[in-house]
Amino acid sequence: MNYPSKLIATAVAEFKKLPGIGEKTALRLILHLLKQDEDKVTNFSEAVRQMRSEVKTCEKCYNYSDHKVCDLCTNVNRDASVVCVVENIRDVIAIENTGTFRGLYHVLGGIISPVNGIGPDELNIQGLLDRIRADEVKEIIMAISPTMEGDTTIYYISKVLQEFEVKLTTIARGVSFGGELEYTDELTLARSLASRMPYENYIVK
């Protein structure tokens, strides 16, 4: 498309890079921003820049954080003996929004997926083992989307954890098969956390 201004064209091109945003949507957003007060647009721009520049990865659980160690890991009211292992930060947010989990998290940063070239070494599994060694972790809850790749990941971690004296559980199969964890409603997600089961029961024989 031809734009009357190179500045508008550049801004539209930047918005188009975002997932799910096409050219018409990008233009609509840009024209909306052009109608806003300049300081509001500066706030928008600065919030995005500052976020990317300053957000850290928690050294302990690999969650995004404003500090070296995240607010969840440093919260003394959380139960450090229970660690919920998730694929990504969206899953942390989803579980936190159920308001029912009082343990800590461990973000793998993905799941084992040979098709996408993601093996165990690409995931934050070593960090999980370090935590088990260092902390008094009694239970690991695998809150991984119940897909084939998710199951593979759970299986792999179960093997690695065999040498540790730690209880391994998975969230109940209330989450529909092939479904994505982050889109599950909060009630289902809360219940599947509450009715978690030993890993042995998880395998269909």
Added chain:
Amino acid sequence: MNYPSKLIATAVAEFKKLPGIGEKTALRLILHLLKQDEDKVTNFSEAVRQMRSEVKTCEKCYNYSDHKVCDLCTNVNRDASVVCVVENIRDVIAIENTGTFRGLYHVLGGIISPVNGIGPDELNIQGLLDRIRADEVKEIIMAISPTMEGDTTIYYISKVLQEFEVKLTTIARGVSFGGELEYTDELTLARSLASRMPYENYIVK
């Protein structure tokens, strides 16, 4: 929703202010940006800020522009005797993308809408009259969405233009009734420009 980082929460809140962007979409965009290289996100942020800060309104046609007078108005290859009057900049972009119009534009900045409290004084009509007085404008093409408000605007301008020796035309009613100009396909829009008709024929008797 609870976010593990105040910076993320702030950025999500800023994205949520954009039209058509809900919280889940905002979070998805933010997490996408967090995975990008920092300089890419800086480019995004800076493009938006700079655009809002530096884009001007063309003194002549009220189109957005990088300069005091826009590239269209200063282009000597455009026919300054034909001025196409449109509601907003999206319509300029839509017509420009047909690649068939060689005249200039005049952006009203809205249409007469008593419901929304927009009267003739809120529109850039005086600027249009100034242009007719100053330039050798021979024809005014009304390219306004054929809605009730659009028709009211066309009627009002036709009355104001009676004292000038200028031909008043409207784009052909190839654009469907109640439809928005910016979503019309380029062929229909190009044809309705080509088969424009005298304003007298436009009124249904």
